[in-house]
């Protein structure tokens with residue numbers, strides 16, 4: 001090897017971490033061992049839409065993987081009933097233990113048997129990791145004991161005795177309950193090495209804030225922003241149009257839990273305003289949707305309908321302002337308030353007149369329809385201040401920034417929520433994002449948008465850049481060239497005010513029509529991925545399995561995994577969500593049937609039934625060395641080998657501590 005000065009400088013620095021030949025050698029051996037381990041398992045979920053209970057369950061049951069593992073180990077020795085109970089215990093240890101402690105006659109025996117079984121499962125699911133990785137996952141209180149039990153040596157003569165002594169001690173000092181909880185959580189954690197969320201955590205269902213709490217605590221996760229996440233990020237940044245949108249959707253689904261309980265945002269000002277301006281208006285088109293058991297009582301529903309209409313009108317006005325100040329968004333056709341004939345109660349769209357279902361617009365001045373009345377202005381200011389001051393919302397959104405992005409390249413897969421803008425002729429569509437007329441397409445477009453989104457939130461010293469970023473976020477929520485949206489319009493106004501369904505139609509982007517293997521390859525090349533081994537993973541568009549649609553597209557190069565966690569969409573998809581799993585053996589797609597409730601899952605041991613389809617099987621088991629992390633580790637090994645060489649040649653001297661330094 002020959003060294004340049006800068007190599008030596010770098011090696012000198014590295015030598016502070018590995019000061020001796022022995023320490024460098026040890027690390028090389030460690031890293032090489034890791035490279036040969038099987039690749040960690042990745043789970044991909046998308047379009048969770050506030051369905052906290054179902055989401056939580058599939059995290060806890062590893063999308064069905066935990067039960068499979070139990071079957072692998074105990075399938076021949078335990079009854080299905082016992083397997084069910086053991087699984088439920090692992091998913092919900094605290095709650096299940098409470099029930100068992102009340103019912104079980106001989107609890108000592110039960111503890112003993114259960115602890116043995118849990119340790120067996122732990123050993124099985126941890127076998128593909130290094131000791132050090134497992135150690136890092138162990139709860140501090142029990143780390144020593146668990147390690148001892150997992151790696152207990154088979155050649156120990158008094159093996160059985162040693163083992164049962166430890167278990168007896170745990171029981172006798174009254175720590176069995178905590179120990180079972182710790183082992184269960186360890187199993188949950190070890191079956192999923194990395195979690196990817198392909199967007200749309202928010203809206204429709206009641207528990208987006210709870211999902212965020214779970215994700216923040218999760219050991220390893222990344223998020224690709226969906227249009228329903230970005231609109232909340234815009235709201236948290238202070239975009240008034242985004243705030244109006246998230247409030248409108250919360251009213252539409254009678255789901256104010258996230259806003260009020262989750263984020264402590266006071267909606268009383270909206271209720272008071274709505275009561276004043278829409279008091280004698282039944283707001284029938286704005287009655288909240290009834291999905292699952294979200295239904296508010298009748299009185300609440302009537303009030304929510306008024307709030308719903310009030311905020312929708314404010315939204316249309318605020319959006320009009322954005323469209324006017326950003327002509328390059330090309331959204332003039334969405335300036336609808338000026339297309340209304342307020343006297344006759346009609347609207348003209350693309351030359352056709354449609355009768356409005358509702359003509360009561362007490363806050364709209366027909367000559368200046370986008371102007372907020374002072375009370376609306378004051379209301380949106382107050383709401384904005386609540387959004388900006390909600391610590392919880394701000395911490396969730398900061399997490400979306402730190403762990404999220406427009407897209408992600410991970411182990412040769414390309415992950416993004418919606419689409420890449422394309423032309424009809426299957427080339428990348430060039431999109432103008434600002435007044436300079438500069439065009440962006442493909443990866444460049446997504447990279448640029450990623451920067452602008454961050455500026456909306458973080459660029460507090462430059463109000464102009466911040467406002468522009470916030471408008472871009474709003475565009476990403478519903479603009480036609482938005483990679484997160486990808487439809488020609490969002491027909492919100494039409495769905496509330498016009499009966500004729502043809503006006504509700506939202507035309508999907510060419511992407512969804514024309515994407516085939518060739519287009520995928522073009523995308524892979526643009527993103528610097530190898531077309532031979534890569535996949536695109538999308539969410540956003542529910543796969544209508546009932547109508548014969550398939551999640552596997554473009555000859556297996558594109559996987560669309562929105563299976564409908566959202567209860568509102570299960571009637572369309574026919575299932576209740578997908579999990580894509582990428583383990584060392586290949587890719588498999590798991591489809592879930594609807595989840596009933598956490599209570600039933602615990603009390604009646606009702607698990608989600610999941611069906612597995614193998615999409616791709618590796619000829620040879622994938623190892624860490626074949627992954628992105630593996631590439632980084634290999635580079636580290638090369639550096640360490642250089643350091644070793646430099647030590648051996650005397651170019652760098654070993655740093656042995658003097659006796660004085662040691663003491």
Ligand SMILES: O=P(O)(O)OC[C@H]1O[C@](O)(COP(=O)(O)O)[C@@H](O)[C@@H]1O
Pocket residue numbers: 200204227228487490491492506540541
């Ligand atoms: O069914 P809802 O909740 O009214 O929402 C319909 C709207 O949601 C959208 O489908 C966007 O949400 P998704 O990203 O979940 O598809 C719009 O295209 C449509 O206007």
Ligand SMILES: [Mn+2]
Pocket residue numbers: 200226227228417484539540541
């Ligand atoms: Mn979406």
